[in-house]
């Protein structure tokens with residue numbers, strides 16, 4: 001089933017804060033509800049955020065009655081602003097919002113706009129699944145039978161509409177009959193690796209071993225890792241933004257000559273920008289000082305301790321062996337090669 005979908009004039013999504021303990025679908029009938037789900041990471045992962053932004057703008061068209069088309073457009077613009085304010089780093093969120101908003105603003109009839117906005121959102125969701133499969137196909141060529149792949153955060157079907165980016169590459173290699181083992185990092189503070197990646201891979205019968213984030217050094221030093229594949233929230237001219245901790249993994253991989261691959265769709269590229277121009281989301285102190293799943297109120301640090309909690313970090317492109325996209329695998333020099341791939345078109 002899909003991570004996020006449209007049903008009965010509402011956006012439905014798997015609540016990722018509860019997994020693996022509980023599998024629950026949330027129904028968002030208003031943009032406020034969807035914005036809240038995005039902020040508290042009930043839906044997360046750059047491509048899933050792209051679909052969330054797209055469905056969110058479509059949802060704004062259905063939220064209430066409008067006396068005319070101008071009133072609808074004003075309402076939808078405000079709702080789009082709210083969606084855009086939820087999370088700043090993953091560029092895909094803005095891509096999804098803007099694409100559907102453009103459809104809304106170019107329409108001239110309320111019913112027609114509603115229909116076309118929803119069709120556009122559904123198209124974006126379909127494109128995500130298609131491009132993940134393509135990324136999987138291209139990326140799987142980099143994996144050999146018997147490889148152990150280390151991955152970080154969750155880049156699977158839960159982080160996308162379906163199939164996944166970095167996990168999609170692993171999935172695709174396994175579908176080709178290759179024996180692949182995965183080492184999943186826990187990914188503190190919200191444990192997307194231990195809670196989501198391990199759950200997803202085990203559901204598919206893919207061999208996965210969980211480690212804490214501070215075990216990356218020892219597994220590389222012992223030669224237990226053949227390749228690293230991670231996803232991305234934004235790829236700029238000089239760096240990859242991804243879940244906090246990715247940079248450390250990249251440096252350790254470089255030290256041990258382990259190839260470090262990043263799998264992401266073309267809509268994750270923001271090639272006009274450089275690393276200094278991107279906002280890194282800082283999240284609540286509570287994520288570090290409390291046990292945050294179910295036992296939310298158990299202190300695991302002194303309540304008054306000072307906390308720094310950035311959600312993402314910046315990995316300079318010099319650490320990246322290749323970028324896996326739905327258009328193919330891009331190798332350095334990126335300055336020269338990425339623009340050629342971007343010219344091949346958007347998300348397909």
Ligand SMILES: CSC[C@@H](O)[C@@H](O)C(=O)COP(=O)(O)O
Nearest residue numbers: 044045046153155159231232243
């Ligand atoms: C295919 S998902 C790629 C990235 O979005 C993923 O690695 C990541 O960093 C997600 O962060 P999150 O804070 O869980 O949204």
